[in-house]
Amino acid sequence: MDVGLFFKIASQVIGGLGVFLLGMKHMSEGLQAVSGDRLRKMISAVTNNRVMAVIVGVLVTCLVQSSSVTTVMVVGFVNSGIMTLMQATGVIFGANIGTTITGWILVLKIGKYGLPILGIAAFFFLFSKRERLRYIGMTIMGVGMVFFGLELMKNGFKPLRSQEEFNAWFHAFHISLDGGLLLAYGNIIKCALVGMILTMIVQSSSATLGITIGLAATGVIEFQTAAALVMGENIGTTITAWLASLGTTTTAKRAAYAHVLFNVLGTCWFIALFPVAIRGVTRLIAWKTGFNPLEIGIDDMDEARFGQVITAGIALTHTTFNVANVVIFLPFAGLLAKFVTRLVPEKETKEVTHLTYLDVRMLDTPALGIVQSQGQINFMAESVEGMMGQLRECMETEAEQITLESKLFRREEILDNVQTEIFLYLSNLVSGQVPHDVTTKSHQQMRIADEYESLSDYIINVLKGIKKLHQNKMVLDGPARDKLLTLHDRVATYITRVNEYVKDETSGNLAWATSEGAAIGELMKESRREHLARLQKEEVSPLFSLAYTDMLNFYRRMKDHALNIAEVVAGDK
Template sequence: MATHAIVLSVLGALALFLLGLEELSSALQSLGSERIRAWLLRMSRRPWLALLTGVWTTALLDSSSAVIVLLIALVDADALDFENALGIVLGANIGTTVSSQIIALNIGQAAPVLLFVGVLGRLFARSQRTELRLRVLTGVGLVFYGLEAVEAAVEPLRAAPDVLAWLQSLTEPMRGLVAGGLVTLVIQSSSATLGLAIQVCNGGMMPLTAGVSVMLGAEIGTCADTLVACSGRSRAAVRTGLFHLLFNIVSVALGAVCIGVLTAGAAALSPGASAGRQLANAHVLFNTIAALLALPLVPWAARGLRRWLPDRRPA
C-alpha cells in the first residue's frame, strides 16, 4: 500500500476515535454535570476524599481535561478553594487510566453492534435522558470502531523497515517523550495518543519501553488544555493550572529516570499478556504511584504556589 494511502487511513481512523471520545465525553457531561459540580464542592474538603473524587469524576466523564477545566472554572468563580482543588487534580490523573484499561480490552468486534443500537435507538428515543444514554453508547462504539480501524491501517507498516526502526528508536526516553507530547499537543487527546500506542504495541511494531516513553510524553502534552483554560483567570485559578503542569513535569521526569522499573512492574502485573495490555498497566502504575506520593505534599505545594503567585491586591 502506498505511504499516502496508509497515512490517510490512519488519519481517518484517528478521526473516528476522536469523534467517539468527544461524543462520549459530551454526553456523559450532559447527563451529570450539575451533580458532578455539587459532588466536587462537597467532597473536596479533605485531601484523600478529594483524590477519590477526582478519580471517580474523571472515570465518569472519561476526560481528565474536562475535570481540570471544570476545577479551574470553579476556583475562578470562588466556588471552590484553590487548596481543595489540588487533591482532585491528583485524582484526575488516576481516573484517566480507566480509559486506557478499557481500550486495552480490545473489544472492537462489538463496536458495530454498539453503533447500530446507539444510532438506531436515538431515532426512537422519547426523552432527552434516553437520547443522552444512547449517545454514550454511540460514543463507545465509535471509540472501538476507530481503534479497530487504526489497527488495520497500521498493519502495512510492519513491512516498512524505516518506520519500524523509528518506532524502535522511541525506546530512548527523550525521543518517546517528545513524540508522545507532540502527538497529544496536535490531536488534543492523551487518550487518543495512548490508544494509538496500545494498538501499535499490540501489532508488535513498538516495544513496551517505547510505548511507556510515549505515554509519559502524553502526560505532558495533555497540560496544553489546562494552560489555555487558565488564560485570563484569577490568580487562584492560574495556581491550580500551574500545579497540574508542575506535577506532571516532575512526575514524568521521575518516570523517565525509572522507566526500566516501571516497564518491569507493568509486565509483572500481567505476564504473558500483550504489550498493549502491559502498556495500559504501566499507565495505571505510573499515575497511581505519582498521585499517592504527591498527596501528602499538597499543603506545602499550595503554600509555595501562594508565595510564588499571590492574590492581586485590591486597587
C-alpha cells in the same frame, strides 16, 4: 514508500483518530447527561479533605472521560471562586487517576464489534422518545465509535511493519533495558518528548493514548517504547489547563501550575526508575495473562491476543504511574500549593464593572457549566446582602456618606453587567443539545439573576431618595428613621434567608417566605398609616412625605423580588 500506500495509511489513521475522538465526545456527553445532578453533587462535595477531593476528581473524570476537561473545569471553578487552590489540587490529582479508565475500556474484548454496537446504539439515540434512554444510547454509541476508531487506526498502522524506512526511524527510539543505561535513558527521554509534543498538538491525552496503543498493538513499536510515550503524554496533557488559565485570576493560574508541576515531577521520578518500574508492571501482566509484554512479539502468537496483552500492559503502566504519583505527592499537596503561591504572586486588582469569571470553555460540559453560573448567582446574592448593609449605614446618620454612596452605585453597575453576562452565558449553554434538567436549571438561574439585578436597582432607588432629602436640606427625623430602619432590617433578614435557599440549591421553605412576605407587607401598611397621620398633623412637609412614601414602595418591591426568588427556587414559577 509508495504514494498510494502512504495515502491509504494516512486516510485510515486520520479517519480512525477522528472517529475515536468523536466517540470520546459522545461518550463524555452521554455520561454527563445520564449522571445529571449526581455530577453536580460530586463537585459540591469537594472539601479541603485531600482524599475526598481526589475521589471526586477520579469520579468526575471517569464520567466526563477526559482529564483535560476536568482540569479546565477546575481552573474555571477556581477562577470563579467556587473552589480553593487546595481543593483544586486534590481534584487534579484524582483527574490523573480517572483518565486511566480510557486505557482499561480499550482492554475490553470488543474490537471488531465496535461498528455493530455503534449501529444499534444509534437507533436508541435517534429514535427513543425517552431522554434518559436517548443519552444512554449516545454513551454506548460513543463506546462503539471509540473501538471502531481504534480498529481503523490499527489497520492503518499494520503496513508500517513491513516498511524498512519506518522500521529504521522507529529503531532510533528503541529502548533496550538490558544494554547501556545511558543509551536507554536517552531514548526514554526522546520517547517521552515525542509523547508530550504530540499530546500538546492534539490537546487530548486519550487521543495520543489511542495512537500509542494502535502502534504497539500492531507491533510497529515495542511495549517499552509505548510506555515511555505514555509518560510524555502525561506532561503534554497539562497544556490544556495552562491555556485555560490565561487571562484568569491569580489563583486559577496557580491551579494550572500545580497541575504542570505535579505531572512533570511525577514523570521525572518514573523515568528515573523506568527499567525497574516497567519490569514490575510486565511481571504483573505475565502473572495474569501468562505472557510478558517485554518478551513477546506479534509473530509469536495470535495477533488479537498479542494486541490484548500489549493494551493491558499499557493500561496497567498508565494506572500504576498515576496512582503511585498521587500516593507519593498527596501528603505534600499543601507544600505544592504553597510553592505555586510563591511562584505566581498576587497582583493588585481593580474591581471591574464586567464579569470575568464565566469561562466559555465550560460550555462544552453543560452539566458542570451550570455549577459555574450558580457560583455567579451566589456572588449576586452576597452582593445584594452587602448592599443592604451599606444602605443601612447611609440611613443611620444625617450626614451624607459620599464614599459609601459611590460604592453602592459602583456595585449596582457591576450587578447590572453580571446579570447580562449570566444571561448570555446561559443562553449559549442551552443553545445546543443539553439535558432537560440543565435547561430547567438554566432558566431558573436566568430568572433569579434578573430578580437580584432588580433588587440592586431598588436599593439604589432608596439611596437616591435619601440623597434627594439631603439636596432639599432635609433629613430622616427620629420617628421616620426608626420606622424605616425597622422595615429595612426586616427586609434585609428576609433577603438573607431567601439567599440561603439559593446557595444551598434546596427547594427552600415557600410557606415561610409567603407568610413572612405578607407580614412585611402589613408592617409597610402600618408605617404608611403612621406617616400619613404625621402628615395630617403637619409634622412633616409634603416633599418629605413624597420621598418617604416612595422609599416605602421601594422596600415593598424588594420584598416582592425576594419572594419571586423563593418561588423560582421552590419550582413554583
